[in-house]
Structure formats: C-alpha cells, structure tokens
C-alpha cells in the first residue's frame with residue numbers, strides 16, 4: 353500500500369492575478385471573500401472583533417428566559433444554603449468550562465464543587481449512577497449545572513428529578529430527538545462549552561474585572577475546533593490576549609514547562625501544546641488534576657501539577673506511538689485502498705482517537721481504531737473531506753451499540769464478536785466512496801500573486817488575520833514559474849530546505865519544512881510553482897519577510 357503525499361492544488365480565487373500597481377487592498381478583499389466575509393460591516397467586525405463583554409445573549413442563539421430562570425434558581429441556592437455541583441467533562445473544553453463557572457460561583461461564596469467524570473468507568477456526560485452517588489455523598493445537593501454536556505442526558509436527568517435535584521444544562525452539543533426535562537436549558541451550537549459557561553458567569557457577576565476566565569475560553573474554543581470567524585473569533589482573539597498575560601499560576605507553570613513564552617502564544621500553541629497536556633490527564637489518569645492546575649492559587653502546587661501534566665503527556669505520546677507501530681504494520685499488509693479498520697486488545701481506549709487521526713494523516717484514508725474488549729469494544733473514527741464518516745457508520749447501526757459524531761470524527765461501541773463482519777462489509781462499501789479524487793490530498797490556496805506584490809505594508813495587513821486556524825486559515829498564496837537561485841538542506845537530520853527564490857527580479861528567502869526529498873529535483877534550470885504563507889524571520893535583530901513553503905511543484 354502506498355502512502356502518497358503529493359497534493360492537488362485548489363486555488364479558491366479563479367480571477368486574474370491582481371495588478372501589481374494596485375494597492376494590496378484588492379488582495380485583502382479576495383482573502384476576505386474566500387473566508388465568506390463580504391459586506392463592509394462584516395469586514396469591520398473581522399478586523400475589530402466584538403469585545404465578548406458586549407456580545408448579546410440573543411445573538412448567540414441562547415434562550416434569554418432560560419438563562420434568567422437559571423440565574424434566579426442559582427441565586428436562591430445561596431439563601432437556602434444548598435449545594436451546587438458543576439458537572440463537567442474530561443476534555444480541554446469541558447475542563448475549562450468547569451473552571452470558569454466554579455471560579456465565579458466560588459468567589460461569590462456559593463457552596464459549589466466541580467465534578468469531572470472518569471472516562472473509563474463513567475464515560476462522557478451526565479449519567480444516572482454518578483448522580484445517585486453524588487446525591488448520597490451530598491444530601492444537601494440541590495442543583496447540578498452541566499457544562500459542555502447534558503443536552504442528550506434525558507434518562508440521567510429523570511433520575512435527578514426523582515432525587516429532587518434541579519439540573520441546569522449548559523451545552524453546545526447537538527440536540528437529540530428528545531429534550532431532557534431539565535430545570536433550564538442554556539444551549540447553542542454556535543460557540544464552545546467554555547464560552548457558554550463564560551456567558552453564564554458573566555451574567556452572574558455584576559462588576560467585571562481582568563482575569564475573567566477569557567483565557568480559558570480561548571483554550572476551549574481552539575481545542576474544540578470552533579471556526580475562528582464571527583463571535584468565536586471574538587472569544588479567541590480576546591481570550592488569547594488574556595492568556596498571554598494570564599495570572600493563573602498553573603497556566604504560567606504549564607507554559608514554562610512546555611517551553612512557550614507569554615506574549616506570543618497563538619492558536620497553534622493552544623491547539624498543539626497546551627490543550628494536549630490538559631487532555632492527557634483524562635486519557636490516561638483523571639482530568640481532575642488538569643482542572644486543579646487551572647484553578648490553583650498556590651505557586652508550588654501549580655509547578656507540581658504542570659510537571660505532572662507534562663509527564664503524563666509524554667506517556668500519552670508513547671502510548672499513541674505503541675498503537676501506531678502495531679496499527680501501521682497491519683495497515684501496510686492490507687492491500688485494499690478502503691477505509692482502515694484496525695482493532696486489538698492492546699490499543700488503549702484513551703488514545704484510539706489520536707491514533708486514528710495519525711493514521712489518516714499517514715495514509716490519507718478514513719480510519720477506525722478499536723480498543724478490543726471482552727464483550728464490548730470501543731471505536732474511534734477519523735476521516736478525510738469527501739467521506740462523511742458519521743453517515744457511513746450509521747449504515748451499520750444494526751451492529752453497533754450506540755455512538756455519535758460529525759462528518760470528520762465519530763465514536764461508537766460495538767460487540768466484539770461483530771467486529772470482523774463489520775470490518776469486511778465496511779471496507780468493501782468504502783471503496784465506492786474512496787475514488788482517486790477523494791483520496792488525493794488537497795492544498796487549498798487563496799490566490800495567485802507575484803513576488804513584487806509582497807512588501808512590509810502588505811505583511812502588516814496579513815497579520816490582522818490572526819488568530820488563524822479552522823475556518824480562518826493563514827492566507828496562502830501561489831506563485832508560478834519561480835526560479836530557484838539556491839537550495840540547501842537544513843535542520844536536524846537535514847529534513848528541511850532553505851531556498852532562495854526569484855520571480856520578476858524580486859527575490860525572497862524561503863523555508864520548506866520536511867521537504868528534503870525534493871532537494872535532488874531542484875536546480876536553477878528548472879522553474880517551480882510554489883504555495884506558501886508569508887512570515888517574518890527575526891534573526892540577529894534583523895526582520896526579513898520569508899516565505900514558508902507549503903508545497904512545491906517542479907515543472908517537467
């Protein structure tokens with residue numbers, strides 16, 4: 353089986369190359385249009401996102417009456433000396449949401465504790481057994497506020513009602529067919545769980561001060577892969593600003609432990625360095641320690657917890673690696689080009705989603721990784737654009753023991769005895785969808801430009817597209833028929849390329865990460881097409897614009 357990494361380029365703007373004599377505004381307008389931003393009002397909001405403190409409840413699609421009802425009920429708990437439990441989740445968004453709401457209620461002197469379920473014994477979301485246990489331990493428990501879960505927990509909430517515990521749901525997951533009979537439902541799918549919790553917290557407080565928890569909303573928004581446009585862009589932008597000056601001892605220790613620097617933490621650092629560390633605890637041990645890290649006021653404890661999170665994150669990487677070594681060996685033996693379905697009793701349930709994602713990255717085919725149990729096995733699936741994995745999985749509902757997800761990611765349970773039959777049928781069926789077109793990697797670029805359109809002013813304007821990420825990718829350009837003036841191998845193991853590129857008398861230096869295999873094909877005689885981002889390279893006090901190459905096509 354081949355794991356080809358060659359990409360098909362898709363340039364979104366198909367018109368003429370903007371005129372070099374014109375201001376860069378024309379290019380900026382094309383970039384905005386590519387991101388769905390057209391009207392002047394939308395443009396203004398993009399470059400000056402709304403302060404989250406000014407976002408109205410109604411523009412988020414949250415039911416204002418439900419929120420008001422919830423707040424009146426919560427306030428009554430203080431007078432009546434009732435206990436409140438915040439029921440969260442073990443992923444980064446759920447942990448941040450729990451911290452935000454707990455902090456506010458605790459600082460307002462409520463009798464409140466956070467609760468994070470355990471992934472393996474309790475699973476995701478409010479469940480009847482955990483509610484019974486909590487009520488038994490806290491006879492005074494009268495209110496459960498869910499964060500980042502609860503909207504499909506109708507059976508568990510029936511149990512809570514019987515125990516005379518009022519449940520206030522705050523959640524952003526998709527509603528099921530039946531809405532739970534909760535005391536109040538604060539729901540929208542437009543923002544993440546942390547942002548909803550923050551909106552509730554905002555309404556609970558009269559005065560607002562710095563250190564509001566927006567740093568945590570940024571983590572939740574980015575970790576939960578919200579598209580970074582519209583109001584999510586507001587939460588991400590203001591949240592990142594606050595994260596870069598956070599006073600939380602735990603986050604500060606974690607930032608230091610991870611080798612990051614406050615001041616330049618962006619969406620990449622949050623998504624690939626901070627969030628995985630918060631998530632690692634729930635995957636291998638218990639996510640409560642991640643919550644403790646976010647909330648502690650004690651510097652020594654913060655340091656200890658940051659070390660613990662980093663240590664467990666390294667273990668997590670090893671566990672994923674172990675699954676991958678085994679799974680890849682099996683995958684390579686399979687000659688078909690269908691969906692990859694790999695199951696084994698050694699695959700750790702906490703990391704099967706991460707392993708599936710890595711397999712998709714490696715083979716560019718949808719992948720399902722199963723942690724084989726004696727009777728029931730847990731499965732996690734990841735996909736590629738053009739292959740709707742949740743729709744695909746639903747074809748086999750007869751085999752499955754429940755599950756859910758999105759077009760790109762899903763999870764389910766299956767009776768172990770059914771895995772083989774399911775695999776055979778699904779592999780066969782997947783071939784119908786996995787055409788050559790679907791299984792070719794795509795590089796999306798914004799538009800074609802010339803090198804003489806790249807200058808400092810233009811770059812400054814591009815910087816205003818931050819924070820970039822899902823829904824608002826870093827502007828990517830294509831320039832064709834470029835001359836390679838020089839090329840050399842750089843980095844550890846000579847994995848990267850450093851290039852001097854020239855087009856129409858204008859030259860740029862460029863860096864191409866992990867593209868050493870192209871070295872032998874590059875020469876001044878052969879023109880190339882390049883797809884790239886524009887970055888700033890600061891070295892020895894000098895600031896130069898540099899092209900970060902995403903892909904190279906060598907002309908035959």
Ligand SMILES: [Mn+2]
Pocket residue numbers: 445446500524544545546576
């Ligand atoms: Mn969430």
